[in-house]
Amino acid sequence: MTHMDDRTLTSSGFYVSQEAPIHTDDPIPTPSAPAPDILRCAALDLVVTDLAASREFYVDVLGLHVTEEDDDAIYLRTTEEFIHHNLVLRRGPMAAVAAFSYRVRSPEDLDRAVAFYTELGCRVERRAEGFTKGLGDSVRVEDPLGFPYEFFFEAEHVERLSWRYDVHCPGELVRLDHFNQVTPDVPRAVRHYQDLGFRVTEDIQDEGGTVYAAWMRRKPTVHDTAATGGDGPRMHHVAFATHEKHNILAICDRLGALRRSDAIERGPGRHGVSNAFYLYLRDPDGHRVEIYTQDYYTGDPDNPVVTWDVHDNQRRDWWGNPVVPSWYTDASRVLDLDGEPQPLVARTEASEMAVTIGADGFSYTRPEEESMPAWKQGEYKLGNQL
Ligand SMILES: [Fe+2]
16 A cells, blocks of 8 residues: 555546555565566467467458468567467467566566575576467566466567558557456566566556556556456456547447447546546457557656555546446456366455446445435446346
């Protein structure tokens, strides 16, 4: 939790403080070995059960570019990418995440990754030829929270397609922006990822200090990954950036025209957290994909950390639109290095859904909100769910 004395209330209605506002009583030990210098989230290795259906969704509907493909895997990239891929769709028996892949600054950072995770007692594998087409020497680990992480530096370069407007679509996806990981103990996860060099940019807490989610970055945006409180390890979503809000609206229009509106889970809308414009989709296996644009620069060392009240019903949607229950409950399993699903650990602290969604399925601010007239108390916005 953040010490209240260290917070400043902004005119926007949330709090700001300086770095490291979250504390844990149950930390993962900090290795004496230095952490690898992580540049950015770079790729997701995703297992899908129907490769043709996934290709249709990610290539034909969303417009990701195929770098290479065979009968078992498709390697996709965004428009601005110059390395081999940002997303691997890999045919498998169970929909799951095989690896969250991060690019490091130098080959020596792979030695650092091996030493860092070996000291933590984690399972570590290194392959000079890489685990994935297009990537060289790589390290894969099962991290202390149970997530499969991959680190690489060497990567095959491909053409950056930014200038190829002839192959762009109205909803063009230009970068891999972030991952979002579900984990039971958010402060414990934050502390560990801070040891790995991540910095917190925003979080959601309640008045008692329970932390429901936290956003952490290496590159100077709001995040490369977020920790969302829940039964884990699971992946909540992977997010791709597009240039502008109208690109997101174009994706919605396209899905409507294709009679695929069922793929839209939540949005479009404006986040409170991150200030980004968003849309959440579900792929043919149920993996959640966010389309995201226009968050803000966070690269200065004294970048203010934003803390939201879990009962602020503009935190997840700045316009106050409700969060659908599936967005809180559903997430993708993750695999160990043998390809088996990692066991889940239950969250023991309060869930964000339990404290913010009423019996009618709509979110509310606070059940005891006294500033609201009696006819509106317990409701989220005007109107009731039918
Ligand atoms: Fe996100």
